[in-house]
Amino acid sequence: MNKAVRKAVIAGNWKMNKTSAEAKELITAIAPLVKDAGCDVVACVPYVDIATAIEAAKGTNIKIGAENCHWAVSGAFTGEISAEMLKACGVEYVITGHSERRTYFGDTDVTVQKRTRAALDAGLTVIVCVGEYLEQREQGITDELVAMQTKIALGGVTEEELKRIIIAYEPVWAIGTGKTATAEQANEVCAVIRATVKSLYGEKAAEGITVQYGGSMNAGNAAELLAQPDVDGGLIGGASLKPNDFAAIVDAATKG
Numbered sequence: 001m002n003k004a005v006r007k008a009v010i011a012g013n014w015k016m017n018k019t020s021a022e023a024k025e026l027i028t029a030i031a032p033l034v035k036d037a038g039c040d041v042v043a044c045v046p047y048v049d050i051a052t053a054i055e056a057a058k059g060t061n062i063k064i065g066a067e068n069c070h071w072a073v074s075g076a077f078t079g080e081i082s083a084e085m086l087k088a089c090g091v092e093y094v095i096t097g098h099s100e101r102r103t104y105f106g107d108t109d110v111t112v113q114k115r116t117r118a119a120l121d122a123g124l125t126v127i128v129c130v131g132e133y134l135e136q137r138e139q140g141i142t143d144e145l146v147a148m149q150t151k152i153a154l155g156g157v158t159e160e161e162l163k164r165i166i167i168a169y170e171p172v173w174a175i176g177t178g179k180t181a182t183a184e185q186a187n188e189v190c191a192v193i194r195a196t197v198k199s200l201y202g203e204k205a206a207e208g209i210t211v212q213y214g215g216s217m218n219a220g221n222a223a224e225l226l227a228q229p230d231v232d233g234g235l236i237g238g239a240s241l242k243p244n245d246f247a248a249i250v251d252a253a254t255k256g
């Protein structure tokens with residue numbers, strides 16, 4: 001399948017980092033470094049930073065995303081934020097199913113599907129995360145597991161809506177550990193995800209969908225990962241907090 005038909009997307013996931021004053025500084029520092037990007041550039045930021053980040057990103061090519069959303073439009077869900085509320089703030093992207101949400105906050109394939117549904121209904125573009133734990137890789141069930149996570153997350157998603165879905169392959173053992181998947185390992189699982197999309201929606205949809213890799217991607221390893229035929233971008237944690245490193249990854253994707 002032809003990689004050239006897809007636009008690469010480099011998205012930062014700031015996780016629980018940066019006050020709103022720091023968010024303004026970070027966006028302001030990143031913006032001039034990525035202004036000529038040949039890929040989409042997204043910063044997914046903590047809820048409380050969204051308004052400042054959107055303001056700081058005005059007139060730049062950086063798009064702002066959130067890191068999670070609830071599945072209801074509104075209601076008695078203390079402490080939660082809906083996709084509708086995000087959209088109303090000017091947010092364009094949202095992450096669902098990040099492994100930290102699955103591991104620490106009880107997210108399951110079913111709640112990931114519900115959050116993804118709500119985000120699509122609100123008009124957002126969704127970065128759906130899938131990936132295996134180390135034990136699962138060692139048991140040899142990575143491909144099967146990631147295919148299943150992908151299928152469940154996409155349950156009920158139409159072919160038209162699929163255009164607003166990005167899937168991020170994030171092996172849990174590579175997140176924040178400095179252990180990156182090899183370029184071959186990353187490509188192999190991204191290809192499994194694409195094949196899963198093909199089995200559900202056909203060849204054209206599979207060729208068009210952006211599949212990212214995430215897990216200790218940095219300025220040093222990005223070029224090799226992003227040159228892989230099935231890796232269309234990255235979801236970046238730690239390195240997205242460092243303007244020069246993040247910009248180097250964006251550069252690698254531009255050349256990619």
Ligand SMILES: O=C(CO)COP(=O)(O)O
Pocket residue numbers: 013098170174175176177178214215216217235236237238239
């Ligand atoms: O979880 C990640 C992005 O969502 C990856 O985090 P690191 O880049 O810090 O490993």
